[in-house]
Amino acid sequence: MAAHDPYSALRFREYRAFLVGMAAVFVATQIQSAVLGWQVYELTGDPLSLGLVGLAEAVPFLGLTLVGGWAADRVDRRWLTLSSLLAVAASGAALLVLSLAGPRSAWPLYAAQALAGVGRAFFRPATSALSADLVPREHYLNAATWRSSIFHATMVVGPALGGALLAAGGAGVAYGTVVVLSLGGLVSLSAVAPRPRAPVGEPGHLLADLGDGVRFVFGHPLLLGAMSLDLFAVLFGGATALLPVFARDVLHAGEVGFGFLRAAPAVGSVAMSIALARSGPFRRAGAALLWCVALFGVSWIAFALSRSYALSALILAVGGALDSVSVVLRSTLVQLETPREKMGRVAAVNSFFIGSSNELGAFESGLAARLLGTVTSVVFGGTMTLVTVALVAWRAPVLRRLRNIR
Numbered sequence: 001m002a003a004h005d006p007y008s009a010l011r012f013r014e015y016r017a018f019l020v021g022m023a024a025v026f027v028a029t030q031i032q033s034a035v036l037g038w039q040v041y042e043l044t045g046d047p048l049s050l051g052l053v054g055l056a057e058a059v060p061f062l063g064l065t066l067v068g069g070w071a072a073d074r075v076d077r078r079w080l081t082l083s084s085l086l087a088v089a090a091s092g093a094a095l096l097v098l099s100l101a102g103p104r105s106a107w108p109l110y111a112a113q114a115l116a117g118v119g120r121a122f123f124r125p126a127t128s129a130l131s132a133d134l135v136p137r138e139h140y141l142n143a144a145t146w147r148s149s150i151f152h153a154t155m156v157v158g159p160a161l162g163g164a165l166l167a168a169g170g171a172g173v174a175y176g177t178v179v180v181l182s183l184g185g186l187v188s189l190s191a192v193a194p195r196p197r198a199p200v201g202e203p204g205h206l207l208a209d210l211g212d213g214v215r216f217v218f219g220h221p222l223l224l225g226a227m228s229l230d231l232f233a234v235l236f237g238g239a240t241a242l243l244p245v246f247a248r249d250v251l252h253a254g255e256v257g258f259g260f261l262r263a264a265p266a267v268g269s270v271a272m273s274i275a276l277a278r279s280g281p282f283r284r285a286g287a288a289l290l291w292c293v294a295l296f297g298v299s300w301i302a303f304a305l306s307r308s309y310a311l312s313a314l315i316l317a318v319g320g321a322l323d324s325v326s327v328v329l330r331s332t333l334v335q336l337e338t339p340r341e342k343m344g345r346v347a348a349v350n351s352f353f354i355g356s357s358n359e360l361g362a363f364e365s366g367l368a369a370r371l372l373g374t375v376t377s378v379v380f381g382g383t384m385t386l387v388t389v390a391l392v393a394w395r396a397p398v399l400r401r402l403r404n405i406r
Contacts, residue, residue, distance in 0.1 A: 009143035021188030028181035030158020051366020057117035064121035069348020087119030089182035096175035128347035149273030155266030163259015213345030225396030236384035265320030286402030297385025304378035
């Protein structure tokens with residue numbers, strides 16, 4: 001058996017350029033998300049407003065992401081990536097202008113974030129499908145691991161940098177940095193060669209084409225189980241949107257402390273991603289996925305009950321490490337189980353699940369905090385994550401029995 005090469009995907013020049021561009025974009029979006037959450041909570045003092053930030057992005061994103069997946073299977077994926085990134089950058093530019101003018105209401109900020117949702121509806125499926133074009137199939141697991149580690153590294157840098165920029169120069173400086181990083185990502189992704197789509201047969205009815213990815217996922221219990229696990233676990237268990245409330249009102253930390261708290265899950269994720277890249281394939285991938293998501297729910301319960309800043313940051317880091325396993329395994333399964341001509345549409349369904357759990361999860365967190373109280377709502381969410389794992393393990397035995405994936 002050939003020795004495992006932990007850097008196999010990085011040996012492809014275009015994939016390296018892709019990762020550099022994605023890193024710049026990810027840092028920009030993490031800064032924007034962290035600063036916008038703090039800014040909105042300062043304006044309103046209402047945890048529900050943090051949920052509305054997620055809802056503002058989720059509505060256009062979820063409404064258009066299947067169209068984005070269809071486009072990724074019909075047009076040049078590199079062109080679609082660059083075009084959609086311009087819309088994401090325009091969102092940061094709008095927030096910059098609004099912040100320099102001194103917003104008196106959160107509603108214009110929600111509108112700017114909605115523009116980001118439009119761009120990401122096309123950007124996410126396009127980049128997910130494009131990444132599969134840049135490395136051979138046998139390197140998909142390694143490529144997904146490095147993509148995850150880059151993403152989670154930016155989740156360390158982005159929120160911490162956002163908090164520091166907010167404290168040093170205010171929201172205007174932070175959003176100016178977002179614009180510069182987005183344009184830098186555009187330049188780096190331009191180094192990837194055009195990827196014209198191969199003919200995929202005569203186009204059918206548009207609605208039928210849009211639903212093709214949905215039918216494919218629902219016809220494959222392994223993919224459906226993995227995506228459902230992520231959807232409901234993060235929808236209920238992830239309470240990242242409430243971190244401004246915990247930082248300011250529970251743990252009594254300032255802007256910089258909030259930035260490091262927001263970055264803490266990614267510290268654990270980066271460590272786990274590096275370990276996964278060096279360890280090679282899982283021996284019991286399904287069991288590992290289920291256990292990690294269950295412990296992820298437990299970590300949020302522990303975080304809600306903590307009153308120590310250091311302990312809270314440590315718990316978030318552990319939760320991030322557990323979540324990293326889910327991200328790598330789900331991304332690899334999507335690429336391995338999906339025909340290339342359907343990759344964009346299936347990636348869009350995956351993005352729909354992720355968007356539902358993250359953006360709608362932010363709204364759910366804000367609403368639950370308004371109704372139940374901040375701490376109680378997070379404990380409830382972690383408990384519902386445990387219930388979700390039990391149901392998926394029962395209803396998707398093919399996922400529970402999954403062993404090696406390559």
